[in-house]
Amino acid sequence: MTQFSQKLLTLMTVTVLGAATVPVVAHASSAETQGAISFIDDDGATAPVDPVNPGTPLPDTDPNNPATGNTGTLTLDVAPKTFNFGTVAASNAAKDYVATGSQNQYLQISDKRTDTDGWQVNVKQDRTLTDTNTNYVLTGATIHLPQGTARNSLNAPTSSPDPNLVVAPSVAITNVDQPVVTAQTVKTGKAVSTLTWNAGAVKLSVPKLTAKKGSYTNNVVWTLVAHATQ
Template sequence: MKKTILLTCSVVLTSLAMGAQAAHAESTTPYNGKATFEFTTEDPNNLKPNPPVDPEKPVTPPTGQKGLVAIDAVSDLNFGSATISGGETKATAVVNEGETLGIQVTDKRGTGAGWNVQAKISDFKDKTDAKKILKGATVKIPAGTFYTTATGDKDNAPTASNGNGTVIGTAATQLITAAKDKGKGSWVNDWADNVELTIPGGNLVGNYEAAITWTMYDTPTGNK
């Protein structure tokens, strides 16, 4: 008989415990807390050059620029050599092994204002006789492809100003455009092996060199 009583008490106690748990499951009045965060630009007095977007295949040489809007690196163009023919001669820029032929730029203002890159080139002059130039020679920069860091804003890439490529001359010509809210962060414009030098017939033998000036402006168009 005692065993029966003890068993009955155990059942009652369990039922009471379940009722207590149900009572504690009731919710309190909701309370809305806050989470805050401030995003700022780097100290203009303590800026450093930006690292390569792709360290394993960087654009070189680096420029050393340190601004919130900066050209980080841009390739020198080596067109090798060619023999004179009776007509037009074409050559493509050499892509060094382990490097990317192109330009890397960075916009870390955090405003989404956009930017553009322009370039101009001097005459190709002979290294030993500045009076001798490659008459009519032109350099065409392709539209290329754009990529950013693995965690970058890949959906908002800048674009080539001319999808068919741009011939640069002695006057500054716009090559890359980042419209409003485009081109934020660091970007590479990869030209692959498509930078082309065209030389008309009738030029003289020589060892020629030209200077290319690259400028990045902090608006999508123009130089202001």
């Protein structure tokens, strides 16, 4: 065998053995399907939820805590209807009066924003309690709001207080806005939050030598504002 033929035989052997280890690949046919989604702002009104378990809807309408019907991505959805201190005998002494009722009163806040965080609910009165017929003012009379319990629908469990929401202690309501509850850190207070307190814990303080026969009213104003986060 010549040198040339030896080289050829070796080459053929390697080629045959190599071909035996290469799998046969079938022809592949492919297609593509696009995945797509577009988000828009959820700016409709939020229905009332269970104030002590904000992860669940409220089963029945609550006339003591009516829905506001507010729309938008940051809304105050529910607020108490009234602080009613009843009909009582006038006294020349300084007196405290408690609101009637033993049911929960509550605020409900919805934060559906996706591009920013932080909010705060403030409270004030539009005027001091005033007689609707004589315009006599109960000068110095003050409504005191007790410290409430804040919950959030994203907290686990939703029935537990949310430690990330900052709740003010008892607030003496004046003509100047004061904070009641605040979501002051990033990604807190999202979805639905509630602040609850017992109606019977709301108090009215009337100074001495102030009360006179008559019917007195004012309006307590709740304001939800965007608040810078820490």
